[in-house]
Amino acid sequence: MSESDIQAPPEVDADLAALATVHGVATEYEDNTGSMRPVPGETVRAVLHALGVPAADEKEVLASLDDAEVAPWRRFLPPSAVVRAGQTTTIPVHAPADTSVVLTLQLEDGTELPMALRPDTIAPRLVDGVPIARSFVDLPEDLPQGWHRLRAAVGEGRRHRAHRRATTTVAVVPQRLPDPLDGGRGWGAMAQLYSMRSAHSWGLGDLADLAELADLTGTLGGDFLLINPLHAAEPTAPMSDSPYLPATRRFVNPIYIRPEDIREAAYLAGPERALVHWAAEEVREMNSSAELLNRNAVWSAKSEALSVIYAAPRSLARQSAFERFRAREGRGLEDFALWCALYEEHGNSPWPPELLDAYGPHVARVRRRLAGRIDFFAWLQWVADEQLAAAQRQASQSGMGIGIMHDLAVGVHGSSAEVWTDAEVFATGVTVGAPPDMYNQQGQDWSQPPWRPDRLAETGYAPLRNMLRTVLRHAGAIRVDHIMGLFRLWWVPQGRPASEGTYVTYDGEAMLGVLLLEASRAGAVVIGEDLGTVEPEVREQLAERGVLGSDVLWFAKSRKGRPLPPSRYRTGALATVTTHDLPPSAGYLAGEHVDLRRRLGLLTRPAEVERMAFESERAAILNALRSEGLINEDPTEREIVEALHGYVARTAAVLVGMAFTDAVGERRTQNQPGTFTEYPNWRLPLADGAEEPVSIEELARSPRLHSLVERIRTEMDRADLARHARAEAGPRE
Structure with missing residues (x-):
């Protein structure tokens, strides 16, 4: 053309x-x-x-x-306000002229503070036939952090119902999160949990395996374990393979439960115990298979076992604990469990129109009919929560400074539980994606409906707040995928290619503030995936607020396109060699990402040109490794992989990450962006360079893992000593 x-x-x-x-x-x-x-x-x-x-x-x-x-003049109070602690904030108030307005700030602990109005100097404005005056309320700078409510009411007898009374959410958030590890540095491992299987897994890595991996990482001296999102998927087959396209981000996929670790499983009678054992046998042979992971088969077997355990009697204390969990999670859990029960009946086919209104009278009647199934799905979340807590405890006991680092996906799929329960918050007719870039030259459409910025503000950011509380409950850190989504998202109109979307701006100050408030309450570190096109001022704002960035060796380039020297990496970042959207290091060094995109028709320029560009990129990074003295003239693949990690370890990045795939020589990428069925995304078990599966037990004994960890720790120690020596010497004259 x-x-x-x-x-x-x-x-x-x-x-x-x-x-x-x-x-x-x-x-x-x-x-x-x-x-x-x-x-x-x-x-x-x-x-x-x-x-x-x-x-x-x-x-x-x-x-x-x-x-x-x-529009602002039609509102008594703005929809919400997110303010930094220690700052005076002014909120506008619009009310009919010549009326008295009573303002009260109710703090999260129930304390009520009367607020005074400060009149504006401009004259009232005629709005919809009513003269409206603008005033201001100045919130004090010493408000405690938390979720508060500002209430306004006009005097009695007014006919203007729109301005009779109003309430708005006021969130007071931290100025900045504290530095992780008390200002020190640490390293950790990265894993796709479902791919990490042990001898006792049920065909997929689970929460018991998470505890084992955490203990292994901590024993090796690591401070964190970053895992894929554990968000809930569909409750029946077919289950989505992508952990980044969930049914909800607020709750956990019960496929990660280890049935035998549920307390009631230990007290099953013989026949029931046999049913659980037989269910496990159906899928346990998959643990040593090199075949693609089969979530549907695993969930079929596991759900049978979980149904048996759920039916077993619980002690009074255990039942009370379950009931307290349900009470704490409230309507959000009940609605999600109802959605699961309805999905069991209707699947992904179009639901009857009367079921589309989650809060309509028909659904209220169905809720009563499905009370038993709702109880089951709520129980699954309770069990998953207990096992997540156990994994984080194990991480702490192993000596980790941070523990489990959970991953937060950008959004949910269009027929998800979140869209059903919070339909008014989501935009329709559009999906979220990304514009074209070097690695995804046709752009990306992630098939996720976006939140509407205006509706989020009107809810007081409740969907974001509730989601973060659940994800952070048993986390030492959270990685926010595509953190630019707090500031802007690429919206793609349905029916148009991803390249013909546009950016929609969000209130980044408010979204980030909510994230910081919930992370602060959980004592968690926040890492923002800020790869790709990110405005410098956004990175500056994230750094100012104590949010770490993400530096990936293959993407870290100077303005001239050369590999960024270790001395120029950011301190406030998680630095890694690769990501789950690229092949592991051995595969990348072989140029398998170029060959794969060529086979899948994802290139927008000739394959020869792509191959030449990659060869140049690889030569540049090998030269950089040699200039640092990390490799000789004829290194092996393993030596190069270790040198790449040594290069990243020499940076000043506060956190350094190592993928378990690099520790075993895996070459295949877990996910190829821009594909759906064309590539087996998120279905590859952990394997070595010969595509032979590697179990957690084998991983723990792997000389390659121990050698790689030793290289990382050695280079970090050397770099830290060198920086300390330079600091002691002071500036050169």
């Missing part, structure tokens, strides 16, 4: 651009090459429509502009 055949996107006129700007919709963006790209007008209008903003023609655009201008 010639350049003359490529049509330029429709131009966005000044009025449409103004409306888009008001609602945080980009009309142009900077691509991965630094060039500015215009957004098609059709995309802009579709995204505005998904935000509930009419913009089909010029008349609608102008009317929507007028509505946007007057």
Whole structure:
């Protein structure tokens, strides 16, 4: 196709651009090459429509502009406020003129503080036939961190119902999270838990295996274990393989439960014990198989066993503990368990219309009918929570400074429990993705509906808050996948390619503040995956607030495109050699990512050009390793892999990560972005370079693992001593 055949996107006129700007919709963006790209007008209008903003023609655009201008005056109080601790914050109040307004701030502990109004200097404005005056309330700077409520009410006898009373959420959040490891440095391991199997697994790695891996990592001197998201998937087959496309991020996938570790399993009678044993035998032979992982078979066997254990009597104390768990989790757990029960009956096929309203009268009747199944699915979450707690305890007991590092996915799939229970918070007609870049040249569509920024604010960020509390409950750290999603997301209108999306802005200050508040309460470290196109000011803001970044060796380049020297890596980061979206180091060094994308038709330039670019990249990194004295002139693959980790260990990064795949010589990537069925994403068991499976027991005995860990620890110690010596010597004259 010639350049003359490529049509330029429709131009966005000044009025449409103004409306888009008001609602945080980009009309142009900077691509991965630094060039500015215009957004098609059709995309802009579709995204505005998904935000509930009419913009089909010029008349609608102008009317929507007028509505946007007057919208704040129609609100008694803003939808929510997220403020930093120690800062004075001003909140606007709009009420009918010549009325008295009573303001009260109710703190999280129930304390009530009267608030005073400060009148504005501008005259009242006529809004919908009512003169509205604007005033301000100044919140004191010494408010405690937490979730508070600001309440406003006008005097009695007013007819203006819209301004009679209002309540808004006020979240007071930390200025900054403390430095991890008391300002020291540490290393840790990274694992796709489902792929890490032991002799007692049920065909997939589970929470008992997580405890074993944590103990292994801690015994080797590691401070953290980063794992894939454990978010809940569908409760019946077919179950999604991707841990990044869950049914909810708030609850856990019960496929990770180890049935035998449930206390009641130890007291089963002979016949019931045999049923659990037989179920395990059906899948346990998979533990030593090199075949692709089969979640559906595993869940079929495991759910049978769990049903048997669930039916066993529980002691009074155990039943009380379960009931307390349900009470603590509240409506969120009950709604998710109901969704699971309904999914059992209706699957992924279109549900009857009367079931689409999660809070309608028909669903209320169904809730009563399915009470038994709801109890079962709530019980699964309780059991998973107990086993997660045990894994984190084991991590601490093994000497880890941080423990389990959980991963938070960007979103959920369109027919998920979250969309069903919180439908009003999600945008329709669009999905989340990413624009084209060097590794995904056609862009990415992640098939996830995005949260609407306006609706999040109106809920007081409750969906984000509730999700974070669950994920952080038994975590020493959290890695936030695509942390730019707190600030902006790439929205793709349905039916259009991922390259024809646009960015939608979120209130990053508020979203980040909620994350910091919940992480602070959990005592957790926060790592933001800030790879790809990220504005410098966003990285600066994350660093200012104590959020670590992510530095990946293959992506860390100087402005001239050369490997970034260890001395120029960020201190406030988790530094690694690779990620789960790339082949392990041995595979990357062989250029398998180029060959794979060529086979799958994912390249946008000739394979020969891609291969030449990779050969140049590999030569540059080998030269960098030689310049650091980490390899000789003719190193083996294993020596290069260890040298790559030694290179990262020499950086000042506060955390250094090592993938278990690199510790066994695995070459295959766990996930190839831009594919769905074309590649077996998230289904590969841990294996060595010959694709022979490696169990956790074999991993623990692996000379290659111990050698790699020793290289990391040695290089970290040398680098730290060198930096300390330079600091002691002081600046050169």
